Amino acid sequence: MSNFLGIDASTQSMTGLVIDTDNATIVAEVSVNFDEHYGEHYGISNGIIDLGDGQVHSNPLMWAEALEQLCRQLRDAGVAIESIRAIAGSGQQHGTVYLNDTVAPVLAGLDAGRELAVQLETVLSRATAPIWMDTSTGDQCRQIEAGVGGREALLQLTGNTAFERFSGPQIRRFWQTDPDGWERTSTICLVSSFVSSLLAGRLVGVDAGDGSGTNLMDIRSRQWRQLALDATAPDLARRLLPIADAAAVVGDLHPFWVRRHGFSADCQVLPFSGDNPSSLIGLGLVQPGQVALSLGTSDTLFACMDEARVSATGEGALFASPDGVHYMALICFLNGSLAREAVRDRYGLDWEGFAWALANSPAGNNGALMLPWFAPEIVPHVGTPKVIRHGLDEDDTEANVRAVIEAQALSSRIHSQWMGLPINSLNVTGGASTNRDILQIFADVHGCPVQPFETTNAAALGAALRAAHGHAQTNGTPQGWSEVVAPFTSPPVATRVEPNPAHRRIYDELLSSYRTVEARHAG
Numbered sequence: 402m403s404n405f406l407g408i409d410a411s412t413q414s415m416t417g418l419v420i421d422t423d424n425a426t427i428v429a430e431v432s433v434n435f436d437e438h439y440g441e442h443y444g445i446s447n448g449i450i451d452l453g454d455g456q457v458h459s460n461p462l463m464w465a466e467a468l469e470q471l472c473r474q475l476r477d478a479g480v481a482i483e484s485i486r487a488i489a490g491s492g493q494q495h496g497t498v499y500l501n502d503t504v505a506p507v508l509a510g511l512d513a514g515r516e517l518a519v520q521l522e523t524v525l526s527r528a529t530a531p532i533w534m535d536t537s538t539g540d541q542c543r544q545i546e547a548g549v550g551g552r553e554a555l556l557q558l559t560g561n562t563a564f565e566r567f568s569g570p571q572i573r574r575f576w577q578t579d580p581d582g583w584e585r586t587s588t589i590c591l592v593s594s595f596v597s598s599l600l601a602g603r604l605v606g607v608d609a610g611d612g613s614g615t616n617l618m619d620i621r622s623r624q625w626r627q628l629a630l631d632a633t634a635p636d637l638a639r640r641l642l643p644i645a646d647a648a649a650v651v652g653d654l655h656p657f658w659v660r661r662h663g664f665s666a667d668c669q670v671l672p673f674s675g676d677n678p679s680s681l682i683g684l685g686l687v688q689p690g691q692v693a694l695s696l697g698t699s700d701t702l703f704a705c706m707d708e709a710r711v712s713a714t715g716e717g718a719l720f721a722s723p724d725g726v727h728y729m730a731l732i733c734f735l736n737g738s739l740a741r742e743a744v745r746d747r748y749g750l751d752w753e754g755f756a757w758a759l760a761n762s763p764a765g766n767n768g769a770l771m772l773p774w775f776a777p778e779i780v781p782h783v784g785t786p787k788v789i790r791h792g793l794d795e796d797d798t799e800a801n802v803r804a805v806i807e808a809q810a811l812s813s814r815i816h817s818q819w820m821g822l823p824i825n826s827l828n829v830t831g832g833a834s835t836n837r838d839i840l841q842i843f844a845d846v847h848g849c850p851v852q853p854f855e856t857t858n859a860a861a862l863g864a865a866l867r868a869a870h871g872h873a874q875t876n877g878t879p880q881g882w883s884e885v886v887a888p889f890t891s892p893p894v895a896t897r898v899e900p901n902p903a904h905r906r907i908y909d910e911l912l913s914s915y916r917t918v919e920a921r922h923a924g
């Protein structure tokens with residue numbers, strides 16, 4: 402059996418997903434919910450500790466406990482733990498874990514007779530870890546940008562301007578607010594590298610995918626950049642491990658996991674990546690121009706890019722792909738289902754009625770447009786909610802339903818142009834992806850085939866696929882990425898929606914009027 406485990410250490414839970422590559426099947430998927438297991442003990446709610454003033458943390462010891470619980474749940478789910486050949490993983494991006502100089506010997510000497518979390522109690526130089534939801538670092542963002550020569554300089558260097566949630570600003574704030582804690586800190590991990598270190602029994606670096614969420618890594622050379630480190634905190638270089646090659650096995654699991662949880666002694670560990678870069682692999686996006694759009698409360702677009710191009714207007718984040726060569730764009734449109742549901746409710750429809758309205762209105766809506774900013778929008782930036790109707794009669798139900806979907810499709814085309822490459826395939830996931838009229842509009846606007854795409858946990862699946870790829874590489878049977886991901890990520894061709902060439906011209910025209918109307922009202 403060729404079984405591989407992907408672990409996703411996310412904000413509210415830790416998920417384990419096992420794939421069998423011989424049979425191209427997902428063998429098991431289990432999840433440890435943090436609130437359910439540890440809410441009281443660690444004082445968390447929704448996986449987080451709210452310390453006030455925008456400071457949002459979590460507890461690394463809780464992640465250690467969850468990792469052991471995950472192994473027990475996998476065994477209870479019938480997984481033959483000893484058959485797992487390699488493990489890779491992903492972590493919520495940006496969170497930082499601060500460790501003192503006892504960490505290396507403690508990890509090396511882990512005792513299979515005692516709980517992991519208990520053995521780690523003395524290795525933290527900071528009791529809790531700030532995570533991506535922390536918004537307390539606005540000042541530090543501006544200081545780091547100034548330190549590297551301005552916002553544009555940081556963007557070009559690292560692929561992103563300074564974001565409050567990114568690791569560099571978190572690190573700078575710790576150095577400024579707790580100099581003693583900073584002195585006690587010998588190593589800083591991200592959530593991803595902390596969990597992989599626990600498995601390997603030694604400190605493992607972050608991969609370039611997660612490294613690109615720090616504001617510290619040169620996005621092109623995929624190495625830490627001294628200029629950015631110096632702008633962040635003193636002596637930071639010696640506290641960061643070198644960037645790890647995401648595709649290379651770091652070694653075997655520490656015997657702790659073999660003796661205590663029944664893994665095979667030659668089960669290999671790979672560096673973990675961030676949850677979004679890992680999802681890129683789990684969504685099968687390993688060739689430039691392949692794009693996925695997740696239709697949730699917000700709509701999130703993931704794209705595989707050939708080069709490190711940046712969004713000058715801050716319309717997306719840029720990360721390195723864990724495939725080692727490509728890049729990923731992440732663009733979040735806040736008014737996703739939020740806007741679709743607002744229109745559905747405004748016209749007293751259910752989803753069936755919504756679909757009927759789409760099917761009974763013409764492509765291009767006779768030129769009528771809506772800017773569906775029911776809540777403040779991220780892309781494009783819109784500070785105050787407003788719904789603008791342009792040539793659109795508010796009482797016309799069908800036209801309003803069509804207008805919200807066309808707006809979302811047009812906006813996704815306009816605001817992904819900074820990627821500098823055409824979208825040649827679009828996999829659409831999430832609830833609304835079952836509606837073929839919605840898919841048709843996206844296919845016509847982008848001029849490419851669109852497929853509905855069922856996902857399980859894309860981050861954990863991407864991690865399991867990375868484990869399979871890395872294992873094959875290390876054991877002398879390397880496989881291409883497309884070969885590894887295709888059996889798990891190719892939607893059936895029969896479900897594909899092809900673009901209608903007659904609609905293409907209509908949408909090209911509508912695109913330019915949408916752009917004009919949008920420019921008038923955004924900001």
Ligand code: XUL
Nearest residue numbers: 493494533566676677718
């Ligand atoms: C991405 C981001 C979140 C986290 C948590 O930049 O902040 O998606 O990765 O999942």
